[in-house]
């Protein structure tokens with residue numbers, strides 16, 4: 309019985325039986341399944357959210373295990389897509405929750421199409437391009453979303469109920485590339501990210517049970533010194549997103565560069581060139597010509613001169629072992645051809 313599983317949560321006056329029913333009927337998109345998304349997704353599954361869309365473009369690496377609590381050494385050794393490894397782990401936590409792994413790079417089209425059914429968007433990403441895309445999507449489609457970010461020993465979280473203001477009221481523009489530290493340069497304390505992700509999950513639960521605050525708040529946390537600051541985020545009538553209702557990230561006018569090194573990782577991502585690839589034909593072409601060829605559902609993996617290449621069903625190629633876009637493109641061209 310779901311009531312007995314969630315009894316300690318139903319007992320909370322802020323949730324109750326009606327709140328629990330709302331959670332069980334809700335669909336949440338967790339975008340990014342690294343350190344933030346791992347913790348967020350696990351709390352929502354344990355809380356009894358009915359359906360989770362689990363979005364991540366990357367595969368599990370050994371350096372993830374220090375903070376990305378859904379994954380194991382086996383996932384890293386196999387280079388499993390995070391979306392699939394996360395879904396498998398969370399299914400073992402609660403088999404009644406409907407888990408939808410989406411191993412894809414979230415561009416504007418995918419965001420609109422694949423996240424259309426989500427009642428709430430939850431930020432598990434490591435980059436501002438995706439966050440501003442989520443903000444555009446949430447404001448444009450009048451859905452609540454929760455921002456979270458962490459690096460070093462710090463983190464921040466903010467919940468944006470519908471019609472109350474948004475991320476661009478707070479920060480009209482994302483920081484320029486390279487202006488903010490990444491977890492690769494600055495390091496990251498696992499429990500600091502975990503704390504921020506837990507607060508983000510709590511805010512998601514609050515919004516899902518229908519107890520939305522009147523105005524967004526931004527909380528900043530230093531997990532080392534235990535300094536915490538929270539400020540109200542006033543709605544900016546001049547805000548380009550929720551004021552003027554312009555959505556350049558969703559319209560594709562702004563966004564990430566064509567091919568880019570993956571944040572915090574020794575890897576390059578090459579975007580899909582349009583058509584969806586035929587994975588079976590691709591694997592056949594590679595057979596006998598490359599090392600370490602493996603085919604799983606939605607993924608072909610192989611090695612070339614010290615690099616590992618992954619071809620995903622949506623046409624993206626992830627090249628691990630370099631941050632040099634040219635070297636990554638060359639490895640792809642020499643093996644799979646153009």
Ligand SMILES: [Zn+2]
Nearest residue numbers: 474477547550
């Ligand atoms: Zn705004």
